[in-house]
Amino acid sequence: MQYDILLIGAGPAGLSFARALSGSGLRIAIVEQQAEAALADPADDGREIALTHRSHRLMQEYDLWPRIAARDIGTLRDAQVVDGDDADGLLFSHAESGQSQLGWLVSNHAIRRAAWQAVQEVDDVTMLAGVKVAGVETDAQSARIRLDDGRVLEGALIVAADSRFSESRRALGIRADLHDFGRTMLVVRMRHERAHESVAWEWFRYGQTLALLPLHDPHTSSVVLTATRPEIDALLAMDEADFDIAMTRRFDNRLGAMQRVGPAVAYPLVGVYPERFHAHRYAVIGDAAVGMHPVTAHGFNFGLLSVDALARRIRAASAQGEPIHADALLADYDIEHRAATRPLYLATKLVATLYTDDRAPARMARKLALRAGRWAPPFRRLVMHGLTQPGDGMPLGHARKLMMRLRPR
Template sequence: MDCDVIVIGGGPAGLAFARGLASSSLAIVLVERQSLAALAEPADDGREIALTHRSADRLKRLGAWDHIDPTQVAPLSAARVLNGASPFALAFGPAEGCGGRLGQLVSNWRLRRALFAATEGQTSLNIRAGAGVTGLRRSDSGVEVELTDRTRLRARLLVAADSRFSETRARLGIAADICRLGKSMLVVPVEHQRPHDGVALEWFGHGQTIACLPLADPLRSSVVLTLPEDAIARLAMAEPALLAEELSRRSAARLGPLRPLSRPFVYPLATVWSRHFAAPRAALIGDAAVGMHPVTAHGFNLGLLGAATLATRVTAAARSNGDIGAATVLRGYETTHRLAAAPLFAATGAIVRLFTDDRPAARLARPALLRAASLAPVRAGVSRLLARH
């Protein structure tokens, strides 16, 4: 089967990229291991995504925002960062002209469903669901992919969007710095007594990190707890009453006693930085390019940005009758996206190293650094960094 673009991976980045090519008239084949039913109606995975205003605008341009129930969009009015037992909190509020919102939170499964729904009727897109990749070959003129059903696909450009542990990236010979952190993230929706007022809380306690993300209901939040893998595994198996007691204790009952509303979800933590975002006739987007630590809640936004950056360059090349897989197109994407991703990736790594280090020197340094970060020029710089994505 001949086409113009092969996309490996039907997650948010892959779907957003495919949808971003809708006006290009390019023939696209998207390959995804999951079934079509799982793509159309994803299961709830417990994760809540903090969307920036720019990401929401991108979703609107892609036609995905229309498929999200507005009553399930939780306004994010502010964020507060706390350290240990200190009463001081570093606060971030919305910038001028943002309608009183720092951003908004939407469930990951709802975003996936909306992006898939936006692709329905896209005549240039063929989704090969329930298929994996068994082989990949490249030449000067294109790339050939063999699927598990022995179908062979030929295209001018291959785009990998198949997770931070991307098999396609490995097949392309692109190295990546993968850091398995030895910690896991437990995520569970909870009910509480005090309203959250649309404020996200992130508390770096000694030996733990816990976040409370506001949901659409003012008395419901998503709790995200990070601990060593073995501790999270034990907690995930606890009876609901014991889990409720433990989460209430670990959150210092800031919102009152917490009552879990579902079973918890567990995600081992690892960060990924690919040495290159492009190779001859191929590009990486989403987590295949950069797998962010969730502490800044910015991985999804960065994935949308990368998909939009590549789609814009490929569409421009197609409209000028150029080679969409040319080195100049892919180098341009790689340079632009690395410049956008590198500062955020580095800053996130620095935050994680400092605020999860329980040695005495680090614990003494944290309060001073939080107060320094509260200065207006520093907060403005952080806001500008986040506003780019």
């Protein structure tokens, strides 16, 4: 066989996975449809990624973190959630977590660049860029990938990090639950008069959801607006001055006048959760495994968990001379990753649906939910535990095991 692992997709999850297995003695090939130049110097896609303490640790382990410049790293000290016209909201304070901050904020393109560089320095990963995977096949003997230039690659195992709309996942007959939230998210970096003090804001207003993510510069934040597609299109059609005025108004002038300093990019909101994370000689990681709604900022954090869970098992099997494609190994990975992600996937879906519903019963439920959170310190601690634990930080313990049983069959 030419390779041990055929990896589809050189996004942040795919590259992190290749780096995680480098040095294990396995031969890895990555196939990516984007050209090498676009991978080496990724375009700014407006996304700022909130990272947990566990992701921070894994990114250090995979040699990504030291490649990110200090000026590209924002501190997420505290987070404030406000509903409608509610004055107090719910504060997630670092002080309750025992850490100096809840997490970090890093631009997606800075993460992608770091992940690309980390893979350039190893000699056991072969990169095939600018070529698309046109087909996948597996049988008892091997796994094969057909490229759109006619070449066929053979290996022991296919690992797909080919996005939430994974074509290889569909080709292998794995069904997925796709949830279209009917909303679009606009992300744009903006400067503002008042300092953000490293506090993130999530503001569920009626008819729109607003968020502010504090960046390295005390007067610059990533602004995230969730609204209907026509509303977002109307904003994108404005000239810069009108856009700045419109955004300042949407934020009720809380941080003073705002001024756009980066590209404004719109993302349709679709959540995806497959029935399985594996098939024979095949596994999905990253968004191909769990496509999160960004409101709880967990997509890439979950992506890193999938990388860690699968790479750990493959390394151990390889070190003991056991097959890295064993069905039992892949099923075991599936169980761990499902347990780690399913509760928050379902909770996020619920929150995102509830907070875009402005009818009276939903408004009441929103207020009650925040009040319950405010008066229930254990709830706040549970959420913060998930953000700030560098180890196996999933906070839901037994609950997550229960939720695993909700696995669709």
